[in-house]
Amino acid sequence: MKLYGIGVGPGDPQLLTIRGKRVLEQVDTVFIPGDLAQTIISGYVSASNIVEIQFPMTTDKDKLQKAWQTAADHVVEKTDDKAAFVTIGDPSIYSTFGHLRRALRNNHSTIDIEVIPGVSAATAFASAFDVDVVSGTNLMLAEAPNGTAPTGPDQMVLLKITDVPTTHSKLTEAGYDVWYGRRLFMEDESTVITQNPDDLEDRDYFTLGYARHQDIRFPSIGGGENNGT
Ligand SMILES: C[S@@+](CC[C@H](N)C(=O)[O-])C[C@H]1O[C@@H](n2cnc3c(N)ncnc32)[C@H](O)[C@@H]1O
Secondary structure (H helix, E strand, O other): OEEEEEEOEOOOHHHOOHHHHHHHHHOOEEEEOOHHHHHHHOOOOOHHHEEEOOOOOOOOHHHHHHHHHHHHHHHHHHOOOEEEEEEOEOOOOOOHHHHHHHHHHHHOOOOEEEEEOOOOHHHHHHHHHOOOOOOOOOEEEEEOOOOOOOOOOOEEEEEOOOOHHHHHHHHHHOOEEEEEEEOOOOOOOOOEEEOOHHHHOOOOOOEEEEEEEOOOOEEOOOOOEEOOO
């Protein structure tokens, strides 16, 4: 049995890779963890080949561990030859697929697993915000749930922002300019890109931020430094 972990990109079906699409068309079963992934692949996979896998909305580690193991058993049970598990963005970046892969390796170690990368929100943000991450500067990927705000690096991409106003006030106090993106590259015109936290007071799972410290020094082409202006 072979299982592909396929990243389907941030939302627009056209950002699914050609390789991901080809594999989706070849496998017998496609396991999906949520509605968005289903919408993205719906043009490429027949509905009868799709099996939804539910994961509990909890932070209880024991419950989650059990759910991943149950999901792994379910995947093995329902697969004859080749199957795929799809995730939004990339399967190796803060993804459910990582948990499933660990559970499969624990109890079903003979399964052949191949990962097909996808366009991650962690990099796609730059195109959406028209930002250049230039050579000579550093960019850190981090999480900022529940009003938290990591600080320190020159630039950060922050995923899982659930309380934009609280995270924003902590970041600005620490000297960062911050841009937020909600539902980037999704087709339903729901995309919001803003620097105003009041635009994003409600909670939406698909929200990220790009924070840039005001003191960042950009290397200039002539070899000196400037502040990017
Ligand atoms: C569990 S992580 C999954 C990341 C995904 N595997 C990837 O590579 O993009 C979910 C977080 O990614 C971010 N995210 C994913 N897709 C997004 C999108 N289209 N627009 C904005 N944020 C997105 C949000 O911060 C969300 O809370």
